[in-house]
Amino acid sequence: MEVPLLRSTFWTDSRITLAYIQNDAKRFKTFVTNRVSLIRQHSDPDQWRHVKGKENPADVLSRGCSAESVPQSWFCGPSFLREYKSTWPPDDMRTSIDLMETDAEVKRDVSVAVASTxxxxxxxxxxxxxxxxxxxxxxxxxxxxxxx
CATH class of the missing domain: 1.20.5 (Single alpha-helices involved in coiled-coils or other helix-helix interfaces)
Known part of the structure; x- marks a missing residue:
């Protein structure tokens, strides 16, 4: 099909990953920097949104369940995706940024002052x-x- 995509939205259940993607100020260690730069090359940070772990269909099988008990959301996603975008859960980036302050992958600024006379x-x-x-x-x- 030759249908052009107008806009894509990407979802993650990791608030810290969302903070990495949307951050311009902090510098990260090499592994995280490489992954974030790759993501930012192919998407805009405002295209990324947070989905709660309980609503994330990708998490269902990682928590362990039988084939008979796979929920319907695993086949067609969370129910809010079938609603208008204006009714989607709001993103609260402050929580993500607060998490990033204590993250080990964020490079810390180290300054050393030496005074010798x-x-x-x-x-x-x-x-x-x-x-x-x-x-x-x-x-x-x-x-x-x-x-x-």
Whole structure:
């Protein structure tokens, strides 16, 4: 059939994945970055929506059920998909973003501040010289310190 698709909607039951896809600010570790960039190349972040795990037909079989007890939603999807888009469950992205704040796949900003002045070094040297009574003891203490 030569019917052009006007708009697609993609569904996921993972709020953290949804937050990854819709995020522009945070940087992720390599595996997540590669997957998210592939998804974003082929779709827009606003095409992605959240479906609750209980309404996700893909989860039915992963929870374990017999062939006789497979629900109708597994064959034709959740019932809200047969309704108008305006009646679909709303997305609450704040929850997804909050989850991402504690996620291990998000790269953390690490900043190290080092302040070193000649004055501070000189004071440390003076303290060591005053503490040891001979040059030999000072040299021995410094060699142990450098070894550690």
């Amino acid at each position: 000649a004055n501070a070094v000189w004071h440390a040297m003076e303290a060591l010289i005053e503490h040891y009574s001979s040059f030999y003891k000072l040299k021995k203490a410094l060699s142990w310190l450098m070894r550690v």
